[in-house]
Amino acid sequence: MSEPGNRTPSEPADSGRTDPLVQLSLRELRQRTSMKWRTHPADVLPLWVAEMDVSLAPAIAETLHRAVDRGDTGYPYGTAYAESLAEFAAERWQWDGVRVENTAIVPDVMMGIVEILRLITGPGDAVVVCSPVYPPFYAFVSHDGRDVIEARLGPDLRVDLGALEDAFIRARRHGRRAAFLMSSPHNPTGVVHTRAELEAIAALARGHGVRVVSDEIHAPLVLPGAHFTPFLSVPGSENGFALVSASKAWNLAGLKAALAIAGSDASDDLRRMPEEVGHGPSHLGVLAHTAAFRDATDWLDDLLIGLDANRALLGELVEEHLPAVGYVSPQGTYLAWLDCTPLGLHDDSPSSAGVVSDLAGPARMFLDEARVALSSGHVFGTGGAGFVRLNFATSPSVLRQALAAMGRALAVHQQAPRT
Numbered sequence: 402m403s404e405p406g407n408r409t410p411s412e413p414a415d416s417g418r419t420d421p422l423v424q425l426s427l428r429e430l431r432q433r434t435s436m437k438w439r440t441h442p443a444d445v446l447p448l449w450v451a452e453m454d455v456s457l458a459p460a461i462a463e464t465l466h467r468a469v470d471r472g473d474t475g476y477p478y479g480t481a482y483a484e485s486l487a488e489f490a491a492e493r494w495q496w497d498g499v500r501v502e503n504t505a506i507v508p509d510v511m512m513g514i515v516e517i518l519r520l521i522t523g524p525g526d527a528v529v530v531c532s533p534v535y536p537p538f539y540a541f542v543s544h545d546g547r548d549v550i551e552a553r554l555g556p557d558l559r560v561d562l563g564a565l566e567d568a569f570i571r572a573r574r575h576g577r578r579a580a581f582l583m584s585s586p587h588n589p590t591g592v593v594h595t596r597a598e599l600e601a602i603a604a605l606a607r608g609h610g611v612r613v614v615s616d617e618i619h620a621p622l623v624l625p626g627a628h629f630t631p632f633l634s635v636p637g638s639e640n641g642f643a644l645v646s647a648s649k650a651w652n653l654a655g656l657k658a659a660l661a662i663a664g665s666d667a668s669d670d671l672r673r674m675p676e677e678v679g680h681g682p683s684h685l686g687v688l689a690h691t692a693a694f695r696d697a698t699d700w701l702d703d704l705l706i707g708l709d710a711n712r713a714l715l716g717e718l719v720e721e722h723l724p725a726v727g728y729v730s731p732q733g734t735y736l737a738w739l740d741c742t743p744l745g746l747h748d749d750s751p752s753s754a755g756v757v758s759d760l761a762g763p764a765r766m767f768l769d770e771a772r773v774a775l776s777s778g779h780v781f782g783t784g785g786a787g788f789v790r791l792n793f794a795t796s797p798s799v800l801r802q803a804l805a806a807m808g809r810a811l812a813v814h815q816q817a818p819r820t
Contacts, residue, residue, distance in 0.1 A: 420707040421455040421700065423796050430454050435655065440774070446803045447774045451588075453652040453735065453794035455704070460696035461651060461689050468688055476680075477658070477687040482506060485694040486645060486660055492698075493621070496634045503663045505674055508681030509654075510618045510644040511537050513661045515545055516678050517642050518580055520670045521612045522547060527572035527579045529611065531560055532782035533738075535588045538616075539782060542582065548572075551783050558590040558729060558738070562601055569609040580612045585632060586619045589738045589781055589790040591731020593627040596635060603637030612667075613641035618659075619734045621650035621701060624709050627732035639666040647693035649734075650701060658686035708735050711793045714800060722808025735794035738778075742787035744811065747779070764789045771810035773803045 431438060437452040457465075468474065480501045487499035507513030518528060524546035530538045532551040542549050552568035555561035565581075572579035583602070586593045594602075606613050615632035623629040633643050646659035659682070663671035693701075712730055715737055719728045727740030741747070747762030760768060764777035767789070778788030793800060 418703045418706065420710075421458075421704050422453075422707040422711065422794065424456055425454055425796075427796075427799060441768070445768065445772045445774050446799060446806070448792045448795065448799075448803055449774045449776045449790070451649060451736065451792060451794075452654060453704075453792075454796060454799070455652055455794070458651055458693065458697035458700035460700065461653070461692045464688050464692040464696070465685060468685060473684070473688075475684055477506065477682055477684040480504075482658065482687050482691045482694075483660055485691045489621075489694040489698070490631065494629055494631055494634070496631050498631065498634055499662060503665070503668045503671065505661045505663075505671055506679050506682050506687065507644070507659050507661050508657050508678070509648065510616055510646050510659045511541050512678075512681065513644045513659050514582065514614055514616060515541050516674055517614055517644075517661060517671075518542065518545065518547060518582075520673055521614075522578045522580050526577050529565070529568045529572050529579065529581045530782070531565065531583070531587070533589060533778065533785035533788070534584050534782055535616070536780045536782075538582055538584070548577075553784050554587075554590065558587075558592050560594065560598055560602065562598075562605065565602065566605050566609070569605060569611050572611065573609055578612075579610070580614055581606055583613060583615045583632065585615050585617050586623060586629070586733035588616075588619060588734060589736050589776070589778075589785075589788075590729070591734045591736055591738065593623050593629060593732040595628075596630045599630055599632055599635045600637065603632070603635050603641070606641075607637045613638065615641065615643045617643050617645050618649050620645060621647070622705070622708070622735060623733040624705060624712065624731070629733065633662060633664050639664040642667055642671070647690040650704070651689075651693040651697060653686070653689050653693065656683065656686040656689045658682035658690045708794065711735075711795075711797060711800060712737070714797055715791070715793050715804070718800060718804035722804045723811065735792060737791045737793055739775075739789050739791055740787070741778075741789055744787075744815075747787035762787055766814055767807050767810060770814055771803075771806040773807055 437447045437450050483501045483504040490496045490499050527548045527550050528542045529550045532553050550568050550572050552565040620629050632638050641664045643662045648654045725743040741763035760777045761779050764775045767773045776790035778785035
């Protein structure tokens, strides 16, 4: 049962709901031209990058069709995006803390993160991340001249407060400014931070003079049994920031637009963001994201039911085909973090964290021998070697096909003579 507060989708016996994950055939999906379906050869089942195998929510498609029919393809304008997010946050998370005047439209979440870090840190300053974590946290931050410091997650895949405090101390040495870039819910583990955890993080950050930037792009994708708490809703978060977008939950990565939200004590910082940053999002992107938060919540409910079923199915398939692989059911996102270290397919040499195209260990074997594309764990930083990230936002039939192929390939691989 979910904690009180979040509205959890339910499925009445005769609801007549439609699972967005079962509407498209594999043949139709292979006609797509996006990164997920074009990076690898046509015989590969792609379960890697965070794109979902769904059609657009009807309310979003209708919004875009109307705009195109009107020729309404100019520059974005207005505050409807922020207003729709405020309504969504109040309805879903019982949080009324989104103030339109404390928001800014940015091209996407990662570019928004970079721009906020530029406001509160400088070249040579430190940014703390909890590894293993989303690879662009390393790439974007280091490419902008900041020093990335890792605070490794605990064995339970949750934030280790002791490790985090140690990282804060290292980050602040020699008077450096520092920020904590948090993934909430956490990518790749699917962990949803509790209110108590977020309160402890806020207190630690305040105590050590560290600013928190919370990436909440997966926030609408919290599954039954867990509760999402916006970081900016907890005491001590007033000088922090959050980044939110509809791109993951409604599959809108190709329609660029996101929102940066400042805590009450950070609004002056946000107002220093250069005006040209707001020129990056597209008008159609803003329209689509606004429609998602305001008009496509029923579609999201149906999606969450399908994802909940898929995460349970994935657990069954892992047990059947890959019994040596560790699988902790994610609380949120549509990403599963699979522990393949018992397979002995990896090494512990230094990783190239942030190099998204790199494949190693189990991910390389499953691509080459099972024709299933997964995200290689080593690019997620310390603690990622020997793991793979699997995107289960697809049809149950594709999941079954992929896991069966992985099981067959592993059996053959383990029987092959070693040279």
